[in-house]
Amino acid sequence: MATRSSKAMTVARPILIGAGVLGLVLGAVVMVSKQSPVQIVGVGLWMLGAIILHDAVLSPLVLVASVLVRRASRRPASASVSSSAQSHSAQSRRVWRGVLLIVQGAVIVGAILTLVVVPEIYAKTLGTANPTILPSDYGLRLGLMWIVIAAVTAITSVVYARRSANNPADDPADDSANNPADNTAKNSPRDTP
Amino acid sequence: MQRAVAAPTRNPRLAVVIGRLLASAFLICFATGLYSHFLQEPLPWMHFATSPAQLYQFSQGLHITAGIACFPLILAKLYTVFPKLFETPAITGLGSVLERASIALFVGASLVEITIGLLNTYQFYPWPFGFREVHFALSFVIIGSLAIHIGVKLPIIAQYWRKRDGYAPELAFTEDERDTMDAPLIDALPSRLAAVPGARAVSGVTGRIFAWIDGPAPEPALPADQTRPAPEHGGSGEDPDLAFSSDAPPSHQPHPVGRRAFLATIGTGVAAVVVLTAGQSFAWLSPLNAFAPRVKGIGPQAVPVNRTAAAAQVTSTAMNQDWALTISNASQSLRFTRAELLALPQTTVDLPISCVEGWSQMATWRGVRLSELVAKVVGNDAAAGSQALRITSLEKEGGYRVTQMGSEYVGDPSTLVALELNGETLDIDHGFPARMIAPGRPGVLQTKWLSTLEVL
Numbered sequence: 001m002a003t004r005s006s007k008a009m010t011v012a013r014p015i016l017i018g019a020g021v022l023g024l025v026l027g028a029v030v031m032v033s034k035q036s037p038v039q040i041v042g043v044g045l046w047m048l049g050a051i052i053l054h055d056a057v058l059s060p061l062v063l064v065a066s067v068l069v070r071r072a073s074r075r076p077a078s079a080s081v082s083s084s085a086q087s088h089s090a091q092s093r094r095v096w097r098g099v100l101l102i103v104q105g106a107v108i109v110g111a112i113l114t115l116v117v118v119p120e121i122y123a124k125t126l127g128t129a130n131p132t133i134l135p136s137d138y139g140l141r142l143g144l145m146w147i148v149i150a151a152v153t154a155i156t157s158v159v160y161a162r163r164s165a166n167n168p169a170d171d172p173a174d175d176s177a178n179n180p181a182d183n184t185a186k187n188s189p190r191d192t193p
Numbered sequence: 194m195q196r197a198v199a200a201p202t203r204n205p206r207l208a209v210v211i212g213r214l215l216a217s218a219f220l221i222c223f224a225t226g227l228y229s230h231f232l233q234e235p236l237p238w239m240h241f242a243t244s245p246a247q248l249y250q251f252s253q254g255l256h257i258t259a260g261i262a263c264f265p266l267i268l269a270k271l272y273t274v275f276p277k278l279f280e281t282p283a284i285t286g287l288g289s290v291l292e293r294a295s296i297a298l299f300v301g302a303s304l305v306e307i308t309i310g311l312l313n314t315y316q317f318y319p320w321p322f323g324f325r326e327v328h329f330a331l332s333f334v335i336i337g338s339l340a341i342h343i344g345v346k347l348p349i350i351a352q353y354w355r356k357r358d359g360y361a362p363e364l365a366f367t368e369d370e371r372d373t374m375d376a377p378l379i380d381a382l383p384s385r386l387a388a389v390p391g392a393r394a395v396s397g398v399t400g401r402i403f404a405w406i407d408g409p410a411p412e413p414a415l416p417a418d419q420t421r422p423a424p425e426h427g428g429s430g431e432d433p434d435l436a437f438s439s440d441a442p443p444s445h446q447p448h449p450v451g452r453r454a455f456l457a458t459i460g461t462g463v464a465a466v467v468v469l470t471a472g473q474s475f476a477w478l479s480p481l482n483a484f485a486p487r488v489k490g491i492g493p494q495a496v497p498v499n500r501t502a503a504a505a506q507v508t509s510t511a512m513n514q515d516w517a518l519t520i521s522n523a524s525q526s527l528r529f530t531r532a533e534l535l536a537l538p539q540t541t542v543d544l545p546i547s548c549v550e551g552w553s554q555m556a557t558w559r560g561v562r563l564s565e566l567v568a569k570v571v572g573n574d575a576a577a578g579s580q581a582l583r584i585t586s587l588e589k590e591g592g593y594r595v596t597q598m599g600s601e602y603v604g605d606p607s608t609l610v611a612l613e614l615n616g617e618t619l620d621i622d623h624g625f626p627a628r629m630i631a632p633g634r635p636g637v638l639q640t641k642w643l644s645t646l647e648v649l
Contacts, residue, residue: 009347009348009351012344012347013344013345013347014344015344016340016341016343016344016347017340017341017344017345019337019340020336020337020338020339020340020341020342020344021337021341022337023333023334023336023337023338023340024298024333024334024337024338024341025337026333026337027330027331027332027333027334027335027337028330028334030326030329030330030333031326031327031330031331031334034323034326034329034330035322035323035326035327035330038321039321039322039323039327040322042320042321042322043305043322043327043331046305046309046320046322047298047301047302047304047305048301050300050301050304050305050308051297051300051301051304053304054271054300054304055278059271059275059278062272062275063275098454101454102454104454104458105454105455105457105458105461108458108462109458109461109462109465112264112265112268112462112465112466113462113465113466113469113484115264116261116264116311116466116470116484117484119311119312119315119317120315120484120486122317123312123315123316123317126317128316129316129499129500129501129504130498130499130501130504130622131491131492132487132488132491132492132497132498133315133316133486133487133497133499134315134316134486135487135488135491136483136484136488138484141483141484142484145469145483
């Protein structure tokens with residue numbers, strides 16, 4: 001089994017990499033045949049810009065945010081002695097962490113939507129070729145979207161906290177006996193305004 | 194110290210799970226994009242399906258929707274592997290230089306491709322190059338670098354393809370596999386995995402930062418002979434969680450909440466961008482269309498417009514009393530005024546206008562069946578369906594002023610020279626006095642303001 005799979009591996013990897021190189025060559029040929037050198041430099045600059053934006057702007061920001069969330073997730077700290085109090089504080093810590101994750105998820109979803117919609121808002125300010133292009137008030141809708149996300153997040157967090165308080169055994173953070181029902185709160189769809 | 198809660202998400206198993214989804218979206222975009230490309234620029238031998246009539250509406254709607262779904266997916270994928278970015282040492286030799294270069298090309302091309310695609314649907318072009326040509330060329334660069342990436346990472350992909358393989362009790366890697374098993378884990382390794390020789394915790398800056406936050410790594414506390422719990426719980430691509438041994442404090446274990454929250458976040462993000470935009474392409478989602486650049490039913494005669502008569506500079510020529518449609522072949526040429534066209538037998542069809550930008554609109558068209566018109570020039574009905582046409586518009590200029598139509602469309606009974614739209618005389622922005630409407634073709638080829646039809 002292991003030999004067979006490693007044999008398949010030694011066959012598959014060169015094929016994949018070879019096919020990939022062919023794809024790159026084809027892409028380069030299409031690019032050179034259809035665009036002027038100045039335009040190709042433009043494509044290169046855009047790609048470089050995308051990489052810089054990701055590596056030097058977005059990634060450090062996400063890293064800082066991760067650190068902050070990570071540190072925040074350690075509160076509320078417990079310094080209790082009695083075992084019952086300790087389990088209680090462990091419980092509240094779990095709830096706190098869960099709520100933090102729900103809020104974090106909501107912010108990420110909102111940020112992705114914002115990322116997609118902001119250029120649309122800007123494009124509309126430049127004017128459109130006819131009224132059927134970008135017909136809506138996207139800024140207003142984005143604002144409403146954030147309000148909806150905030151409301152859904154608040155409700156989800158409260159529901160999650162209550163359920164965790166009521167069934168500590170069912171808390172997914174508790175152990176590996178995870179209960180699919182626990183996912184429902186966090187998977188609640190955020191719908192349209 | 195609380196351990197590894199915020200993000201037990203950056204691990205090779207998750208990178209494989211997200212990677213599969215992203216690769217699927219890329220391949221869908223690639224296939225539908227090629228289809229759209231060849232519909233517009235067919236090779237001489239190519240013939241296309243004219244039914245189902247909504248094939249292009251579906252394929253291009255899928256192209257744009259899958260492209261939008263790539264935004265959350267690509268960000269998620271980059272997030273799962275982003276400790277690699279800060280890995281030290283960054284360069285360990287020629288192999289790592291090549292690998293980093295191919296990844297940079299892959300990431301850069303992918304980000305540019307989906308960004309220009311999205312902005313193009315907004316008809317916003319802030320770049321110094323041709324959209325269609327570059328979007329087409331980059332698709333090959335992306336699929337090529339995707340194949341290279343899969344080839345390079347194949348051992349890891351194979352290892353973590355199935356969740357039960359992800360953290361099997363004994364992970365046995367060959368020497369070669371271990372050399373390529375370089376995907377770092379940012380959190381404390383699950384005990385079983387930590388016991389495997391060659392499994393590495395994350396290196397580099399991020400690893401140090403999180404190690405500093407989380408304190409020292411726990412000792413692996415599981416006896417080697419402990420049996421793994423049966424993965425009885427399903428779930429969306431989750432790995433089975435490790436059973437905590439009774440003597441290991443749970444606070445020292447990375448637990449599944451963070452990973453589950455991550456997957457829920459990505460799932461919600463994909464659902465949100467898809468559900469709130471796909472209504473421009475798919476009618477059943479149009480009530481939820483909050484953010485798409487087009488809205489079904491908005492426009493003259495409830496159909497959106499891409500190019501107006503004013504933009505095409507046809508406002509005077511299209512309204513000219515002397516307008517007539519010329520149909521010719523090598524031997525003869527016929528002219529039909531709009532009144533003469535209306536006097537011919539009329540056919541009504543329901544066909545969508547499906548734009549390359551992803552939006553589409555179903556509509557009811559009424560006019561003269563194209564094959565019947567062509568038959569009048571060719572002189573016999575049977576031959577009319579095997580002719581290709583060159584179609585010329587009244588437009589002053591533009592890439593689609595002159596187009597060709599393959600015989601499969603000419604012969605299709607639902608292809609019309611349309612004179613009416615949704616029960617009214619064709620609006621000038623929809624191509625008055627006459628336009629072409631055929632099943633399964635991109636909107637740019639549904640020529641408006643018809644001038645001449647030449648049988649080839």
